[in-house]
Amino acid sequence: MTVGSPAPAHTTNPMHEEGNPAMKVELEADKCVASGQCVLAAMDVFDQDDDGIAILLEEQVGEDRLDDVREAVAVCPAAAIRLVDQ
Amino acid sequence: MADTLTGPAHQAPDAVPEFPMPRESRCPFDPPPALKELQGQGPLAKVRLWDGSESWLVTRYAEQRALLGDPRVSADTDQPGYPTKASPQAGEGKLSFIMMDDPEHARLRRMVTGPFAVKKVEALRPAVQRIVDGLIDDMLAGPAPVDLVDAFALPIPSLVICELLGVPYDDHELFQENTKTMVRTTATPEERGAASREVAGYLAALLGKRIAEPKDDLLSSLAGRVTAGELDHGQATEMALLLLIAGHETTANMIALGTLALLRHPDQFKLLRESDDPKFVAGAVEELLRYLHITHLGRRRAVTEDIEIAGQVIKAGEGVIMVNEIGNRDPEVFADPDRLDLTRDARRHVAFGFGVHQCLGQPLARMELQVVYGTLYKRIPTLKLAAPMEDVRFKNDAFIYGVHELPVSW
Ligand code: HEM
Ligand code: SF4
Numbered sequence: 001m002t003v004g005s006p007a008p009a010h011t012t013n014p015m016h017e018e019g020n021p022a023m024k025v026e027l028e029a030d031k032c033v034a035s036g037q038c039v040l041a042a043m044d045v046f047d048q049d050d051d052g053i054a055i056l057l058e059e060q061v062g063e064d065r066l067d068d069v070r071e072a073v074a075v076c077p078a079a080a081i082r083l084v085d086q
Numbered sequence: 087m088a089d090t091l092t093g094p095a096h097q098a099p100d101a102v103p104e105f106p107m108p109r110e111s112r113c114p115f116d117p118p119p120a121l122k123e124l125q126g127q128g129p130l131a132k133v134r135l136w137d138g139s140e141s142w143l144v145t146r147y148a149e150q151r152a153l154l155g156d157p158r159v160s161a162d163t164d165q166p167g168y169p170t171k172a173s174p175q176a177g178e179g180k181l182s183f184i185m186m187d188d189p190e191h192a193r194l195r196r197m198v199t200g201p202f203a204v205k206k207v208e209a210l211r212p213a214v215q216r217i218v219d220g221l222i223d224d225m226l227a228g229p230a231p232v233d234l235v236d237a238f239a240l241p242i243p244s245l246v247i248c249e250l251l252g253v254p255y256d257d258h259e260l261f262q263e264n265t266k267t268m269v270r271t272t273a274t275p276e277e278r279g280a281a282s283r284e285v286a287g288y289l290a291a292l293l294g295k296r297i298a299e300p301k302d303d304l305l306s307s308l309a310g311r312v313t314a315g316e317l318d319h320g321q322a323t324e325m326a327l328l329l330l331i332a333g334h335e336t337t338a339n340m341i342a343l344g345t346l347a348l349l350r351h352p353d354q355f356k357l358l359r360e361s362d363d364p365k366f367v368a369g370a371v372e373e374l375l376r377y378l379h380i381t382h383l384g385r386r387r388a389v390t391e392d393i394e395i396a397g398q399v400i401k402a403g404e405g406v407i408m409v410n411e412i413g414n415r416d417p418e419v420f421a422d423p424d425r426l427d428l429t430r431d432a433r434r435h436v437a438f439g440f441g442v443h444q445c446l447g448q449p450l451a452r453m454e455l456q457v458v459y460g461t462l463y464k465r466i467p468t469l470k471l472a473a474p475m476e477d478v479r480f481k482n483d484a485f486i487y488g489v490h491e492l493p494v495s496w
Pocket of ligand 1: 185
């Protein structure tokens with residue numbers, strides 16, 4: 001599937017991730033429409049401020065959180081979340 | 087995707103099918119078979135609407151999400167080419183930001199998103215649980231059969247949105263009856279306009295009271311914006327109207343139609359009844375949202391600049407209709423899509439739409455449905471339909487799909 005926010009091609013390379021346990025989460029708050037989807041997908045990484053706009057609780061995520069953050073990227077209706085190598 | 091070249095878009099003009107298409111009466115939970123057929127032929131098709139105009143129908147999940155996320159598609163019903171659902175919506179006035187584009191859409195939407203944040207909604211769960219338990223107590227104490235829509239499905243979201251907005255629930259007949267008219271496709275524009283004006287007038291008066299004497303509710307926060315000069319009285323009234331309407335018909339239909347779907351799928355009913363796992367219940371809610379897709383008839387937009395997609399150019403001034411009900415049945419995304427399977431991961435469904443207009447009340451709707459589906463069948467395990475299935479009347483004539491009434495006994 002290639003739907004969802006256009007993540008840079010190299011983030012989808014599983015070989016790369018293996019040697020690189022932590023990835024960086026980027027959030028563009030001005031794009032956020034306060035759907036809450038990222039919070040439901042990864043409650044320990046995302047939260048919402050008083051207006052419902054997403055905030056990051058953690059910028060670096062380890063291997064064990066990658067699946068949930070990827071789900072957040074996939075369900076974000078506003079393409080506001082990105083997962084990048086560092 | 088060259089398969090569009092063989093799609094219906096290139097057939098003779100008289101072959102352009104009419105939209106919406108009828109559902110198969112024996113499969114009330116499935117989208118119209120003709121829609122599935124178009125989806126099989128390609129991601130885009132041309133259809134003819136009620137007024138004779140043509141619009142693009144977008145049938146596949148990937149293209150639907152791409153277009154709903156594209157700033158070159160407009161939700162403004164006044165844009166040239168906007169594919170209206172029924173005779174002119176102008177009579178009703180605009181329904182606030184659901185019919186606007188950014189940046190004004192974002193400005194207004196952000197004024198009301200706060201109370202719908204996941205954790206704020208979570209704090210309401212005990213109150214919703216009490217409402218649900220109380221209504222079940224009442225049903226069990228009264229005579230059976232009972233109409234589940236009236237006794238249970240409609241009061242729950244209505245009570246909750248009234249509480250959030252600060253609208254006295256005692257006045258519920260006024261807005262429940264009028265909302266029914268507003269979402270009925272067969273109502274005349276005059277009837278819909280009158281219904282909408284009556285509720286708007288009621289809310290405008292209530293807003294006036296909150297401007298004079300603010301309380302701790304969403305209506306008072308809108309009143310504060312009026313006082314601060316960020317909104318005029320009309321804009322604030324429209325926003326309250328949008329929240330009131332969107333907040334109860336939708337969830338109510340999910341409760342009643344979802345219950346009927348479960349009664350018709352006893353194995354799935356049993357799974358839900360016997361599960362004590364909140365995660366399973368949450369997953370079941372997503373699957374029922376995907377499977378039932380009550381906001382049928384499509385997300386509608388007008389294209390404001392040429393867009394190239396799936397080997398086609400959709401031109402500025404053309405209409406696009408993203409029929410999410412078959413996006414949710416796209417075999418590319420959901421294996422065996424026509425099966426109701428509460429154990430599947432259905433989270434990527436588009437039942438709440440996609441893009442900047444994606445449902446603002448979704449955390450609330452999810453929580454309400456989790457409480458309902460997690461409680462009703464446990465407390466009334468022998469729940470059954472108290473009428474022949476053929477007699478159940480489906481809302482084919484409404485913008486939001488569901489059942490008109492659902493007689494049940496136990
Ligand atoms: C199961 C229940 C619900 C379903 C299936 C549902 C579905 C939807 C869909 C599909 C849209 C997108 C419309 C479009 O793109 O044209 C939408 C928008 C909206 N919904 Fe819901 N909804 C539900 C419950 C609620 C609740 C409880 C509220 C609470 C107030 C609500 C408020 C709204 C609002 C305000 C919008 C407009 C958002 C915007 O334009 O930015 N909805 N809903
Ligand atoms: S999923 Fe996207 S739009 Fe929704 S709250 Fe998170 S960042 Fe905002």
